[in-house]
Amino acid sequence: MKERLVQLEVLRYNPDTDTEARFQRYEVTCAEEWVVLDALNKVKADIDPTLNYRWSCHMAVCGSCGMMINGEPKLSCHTFLRDYEGVIRVEPLVHFPVERDLVTAPDDFMEKLKRVKPYIIPKEKKPISEGEYKQTPAQLMKFRQYSMCINCMLCYAACPEYGLTPHFIGPAALTLAHRYNQDSRDGGRKERQEVVATHEGVWECTFVGACSESARRTSTPRAPCSR
């Protein structure tokens, strides 16, 4: 197994004792093919058990391991150590309050997702006896690409507009609203427009496009914003 000596500079913040965050340097021996999350796990296991961060799936599915890696929002389970040289700087996602070390508070994001009513609002209710709501493959394809969000919040960390104007509803919530608006079974567009088509909604997007860059592998938030 090829090894690699990795230096991490990790932002630390302890809400019980600190008033400010500080960087802490760790040096760990990793395998060549490891990702940043593996290095953090090694630090936690062998060097510093007090280090806090979130993760679950280790396969870019759960969306909980987002952090800033050398200044860019990334899934740490999807970011290979071999792509970096020198010290790797690991910080919590920007634009969110830091709860502890690399753990951020997602409350604002959650509240915004809820506001766009991210569920099917049927055009007209029909009794179960009338059967299912049918959809053709073409109708499915119309919204499928917007339904892949894993709620990792990377796009919110990438979006300077959200950073500067926190009331902006943000890329993932807009994408989600669009996903339901585009669904042939849905009739909730008007209700969602009350949130989406306001000043806090889509018009606050200034088209930086950073959300799409941060989210290449999942949905493409910019698309719905620009429509």
Next chain:
Amino acid sequence: MSRNPLIREVPPTSWYFRHPLYLRYMSREITSIFIGAYCVLLVVGLQRLAAGPAAWEGFVTALQSPASIVFQFLCLVAAFYHAATWFNATQKAMPLQIGEDFVPGNVISGAHYAAWAVLSVVVLFFTGVF
């Protein structure tokens, strides 16, 4: 456990230095200043035209000064950059679905570039270049 979250401020004026992508965005925003300035120039030209032949002659001569040519060249570059970045974005901004499939992004951008070229030729034709 008590909560005492730390808020990390975003620098309100220098944020665009944080990432090359933001700089690229800002540079595109700045092209709008040139495009706006050129529109003002066109309006001034119209006003001069309305003011009579002598005024118009003076305007045309002023346009030929070196400073004016440099300015117009800068506007042209800015307009090219502004247009190209938008055309590249149309892949995402104007997805086109035919049946189950989406038209590939480069076809959408390509169509914009083609329309741009055709319209430019038409405009140049009417201005008597060929």
